[in-house]
Amino acid sequence: MSFHSRLKKCRESQGFSQIEFAQKLDVSNTVLSRYESGDREPNIDMLIRISDSLNVSVDYLLFGNANKNNSLFQSESFEVKLKNFQKELIHSDEESLDKIITIWNVIKK
Known part of the structure; x- marks a missing residue:
């Protein structure tokens, strides 16, 4: 190649x-x-x-x-993973998004 x-x-x-x-x-x-x-x-x-x-x-x-x-x-590269995750987030309900935000805030600390 x-x-x-x-x-x-x-x-x-x-x-x-x-x-x-x-x-x-x-x-x-x-x-x-x-x-x-x-x-x-x-x-x-x-x-x-x-x-x-x-x-x-x-x-x-x-x-x-x-x-x-x-x-x-x-x-997969980080950017591809992020794009795929973003696509999934768009179709999430509000309760799931709240949970994800809570988890993210714990991870950031």
Whole structure:
């Protein structure tokens, strides 16, 4: 698997659309599309921003070497988990929301 394939796979596995991820990187959708198609290679600064944004190592993106300590790529990212939780909250009744708020306030302390 190549860099551009791993980039696209990581982005998709973390629930980012191409437009969302391009905005996160502060590049145009066209630039990200060209990275993912292999038509363009990012410079080292952009490569670091990509790896940080996806919570994977540069080594993984370039060579496919998995960092055993990096379990974020193996599971849902925090942002995906938060989006899914938010979707569930929207459909909760008021009593459940009150309980969640109470639990959250205990956790914050």
